[in-house]
Amino acid sequence: MKAALVIIILGSWGLQLIFPWWSGIIPCLIAGMLGPDRAWKAFVAGLIGLGGLWLVMALSLDFQNEGMLVAKVSDLMSMQTWMIYTITTLIGGITGAMSCMTGYLIAAK
Amino acid sequence: MKWYKAAISGTITLLLVVLLNIRYGVVPAPGPFFNPVSGFWQSTNAQPEPSFSRLDISGLQDEVYVLMDDRGVPHIFAENDHDLYMAQGYVTARDRLWQLDMQVRSSAGRLSEILGKRTVDYDLFQRRIGMGFGAENKHNYLREHHPDLYRLAEAYSDGVNAYIDALPNRELPLEFKLFGYRPNRWEVINMFYVQMAMASTLNRTSSAHQMTNNLSKFGEEWVNKLFPHYPEFTDPIIPEETRWDFTPERPSGPDQIFRPSGATSSIKIDTPDPNIGSNSWAVHGSRTESGAPLLANDMHLNTTLPAIWYEVQLNAPGVNVYGVSLPGTPGVIVGFNENVSWGFTNSGATVLDIFEIEFEDESKELYFHDNEWKSTNKRLEKVKVRGGRNVKEEVVYTHHGPVPFVESAGNSSRWIPGGHAVRWVSHDPSADIKTFYKLNRAANYDDFLDALRHFDSPAQNFTYADRNNTISLWHNGKFPVRWFGQGDFISDGRDPQYDWEHFIPREHLPHSTNPDRGYVSSANQHPVTPHYPYYLGRTFASFERGARINEVLDTLHTATPDDMMRLHMDAISLHPRKILPMMTIAMHTPGVEAGTTEITGSELTEMLLGELESWDYNMLAESRPAMVFKRWWHELAEIVWSDIFEDESGRLLRFPDRVRLVELMLHEPDARWFRKQRNGREVGLNDHIRLAFDRAVRHLEENYGSPDDWEWYRMNNPNVAHLANIEALGHYYLKSDGAGETVNAVRGSHGPSWRMVVSMEDEVRAWGVYPGGQSGDPGSRNYDNTIEAWTYGGFYPLNLFRNTDEAREWFENPETRPALHTPNYSDQ
Secondary structure, three states, X not given: OHHHHXXXXXXHHHHHXXXXXXXXXXXXXXXHHHOOOOHHHHHHHXXXXXXXXXXXXXHHHHHHHOOHHHHHHHHHOOOOHHHHHHHHHHHHHHHHHHHHHHHHHHHHO | OHHHHHHHHHHHHHHHHHHHOOOEOOEOOHHHHHOOOOOHHHHOOOOOOXXXXXXXXXXXXXXXXXXXXXXXXXXXXXXXXXXXXXXXHHHHHHHHHHHHHHHHHHHHOOOHHHHHHHHHHHHHHHHHOOHHHHHHHHHHHHHHHOHHHHHHHHXXXXXXXXXXXXXXXXXXXXXXXXXXXXXXXXXOOHHHHHHHHHHHHHHOOOOHHHHHHXXXXXXXXXXXXXXXXXXXXXXXXXXXXXXXXXXXXXXXXXXXOOOOOOOOOOOOOOOOOOOOEEEEEEEOHHHEXXXXXXXXXXXXXXXXXXXXXXXXXXXXXXXXXXXXXXXXXXXXXXXXXXXXXXXXXXXXXXXXXXXXXXEOOOOOOEEEEOXXXXXXXEEEEEEOOOOOOOEEEEEEEOOOOEEOOOOOOOOOOOOOOOOEEEEEHHHOOOOOHHXXXXXXXXXXXXXXXXXXXXXXXXXXXXXXXXXXXXXXXEEEOOOEOOOOOOOOOOEEOXXXXXXXXXXXXXXXXXXXXXXXXXXXXXXXXXOOOOOOOOOOOOOOOOOHHHHHHHHHHHHOOOEOHHHHHHHHOOOEOHHHHHHHHHHHHHHHOOOOOOOOXXXXXXXXXXXXXXXXXXXXXXXXXXXXXXXXXXXXHHHHHXXXXXXXXXXXXXXXXXXXXXXXXXXXXXXXXXXXXXXXXXXXXXXXXXXXXXXXXXXXXXXXXXXXXXHHHOOHHHHHOOOEEEOOOOHHHOEOOOOOOOOOOOOOOOEOOEEEEEEEEEEOOOOOEEEEEXXXXXXXXXXXXXXXXXXXXXXXXXXXXXXXXXXXXXXHHHHHOHHHOOOOEOOOOOOO
């Protein structure tokens, strides 16, 4: 699990700097192939790995900005700020989880 | 079995990615938008702090230093003009990239590339009326005739592109991510699209079509009565006693006003906005406390976020200027340097005429002019449409100009009927930018005059004050020499007498320098009395603002900058002051309909009338009488004019101006337009006034609830909206005093877009404020930080540093920085 998380966090962060947002699923896929010994563990690793990475990044950007942009975007979307965070984390988390599990399933077949 | 699970899981993953990557109408694609690596989270930065640093971009010829001050105003110090304008382009792009892109799209008719089908009609209109034609004419003219200036425009473009080229997608401003696109590289011609957009706002208008319809419906006598050339209350820009010592050659014109062939019907949608305007004045040193002249200017435009203006100081050998720039245009547009200051108000002169064209046949290859058939030109316009089919159209051009609409019908024809050509001065080649280049460097009145020569459109009242105690005002631009009344109505495109042959020589333009009264001022009203030997047009701004400014300036004998600021914020309306006493008297005078209405006579009515009678005509944000009067007037004008100006065939007609109704009520209360039949009885003006009051009170109760909550700003809704009207990014219902006709001309989304006061002392002092902020980034503190000060009348000190040492000193000593200044508004 730990190895999977490291691969996901470092790999996704690096790839996304250069490639589109969805490039982050590739390290998840690889991590799933290499690390976990159960499908659900792979799923959780992807969820926590990519979702967590996105959450932490969002929090740190928001902290630097003193919360002004996210407040405006929340208004714009007619949402509460925590919902914006939830959506951000979920998009990363679910795509991460699914790709990591896919990786596990490919390797385990 | 397991390959099967892997396949399902893989498919779901791919499907998720695909779904998250799709835009849903106006909703951005969730994946690209929300992810924190390249999504909206990355579109902002840490909150800005003042900085002083060397600008490090490739292409600069020498060292450039930029101080970003506490409001995010760049103070640029360069060693040559090239670097100066390149740096200006760069910092403007850094703060306002999306605005730069958007305003060019909107001017050039390229919104649909981003927004899809819903903006196709708008884009087509921009193209049909020749925005590209005008921009290209100006671009090519500058390139051929002023290569030195063209190179500076290129330097500015290079600066913008230096920023765009180095900008990774993840750092694109928020709006690009909302709308899902990346900006194109900047081109020199974009500067002319910005200028065309400003010209459109200020002078792309004509009431010739409505006036022609009025003429055919009511006849000449009515039209002259209801639409006089020179309203009684006018206090012109150039003092009345001014005499003109030249006799112009003016054509006599045709014997009879042209009567169009008839096909001028069009659907009523849009009439030119009569409230666009600005104020500017300069007070001679003999009337100021310091002995140095004072100059003040506020330009009334759409108040938007990001703002139309971007504040900047530009310093290089030969130039040191501070003021506001138009994003996309090199230089300072309105501002001051160490020797001179200048400001603008728009000219209301007619510079767009509409011509009826006789085409030989449907192909529109030939049109009749000066007794012969002449060839048209065609200009192909292609609108690219995001997610739809591209639209191509050939626009027909005569020597007058483009024919925006081929057919008469269609709800986009607005104020230009089908089959008519438009002659618009802003299509012409010109090098207006040269005026700003020279003004920025002007040291005295001669330099000022020399700068004015190059300015064609949109024509402005240029207000001027300098350190040598010269004040001046020039009504400056390119105006056709007209016979009396030319252009008031639709012109005959066949008859060369309607063509624009000559233009008013610069030295004949209306102007006033160091007049006896000790000040010059303008508020878009009639520039001159009818004694002026040229004809400029029929429609100018109403008298109220101009007369109020002059009235206040007349009382100031030792004017101070604070006096100027208070005048900027003045909200006394001359409209109710002229007419409200008559209206309240009418309420006490039983008319024919006495007793037939529900509200008059009630306790509420008595209370409101009492309040109106003791009201000081101050349009304060929280004033109830201000709100009641405004609605009352609105209802009254509707009652008086709507049955007369309602046209069964749907023709576009023009209502008489507000000031004309005031004059008629005061001088001819029994005139025929006030006599009407209502409920089988002949009723008159007093009855209308009473009925209007009833309707107004009812309207206010229905829309604003209890009279305790009737506050003028709730009706006026002073607002500063986002350029794309995204509500969450704008500010609404600001508690600002003022109305369209007061000096503080705050009205809905319009208002003073830049207030500036300059004291031309040996060390020039200046203050200014615009609603918004320097940054276009909604996540920045500087996105909307100045709205509050603008609303209540605070002014920021404007620092014109003479060199980098002064700038560095300011930077290193936060405790000595001058603070936001608020004059005392309570004891005036």
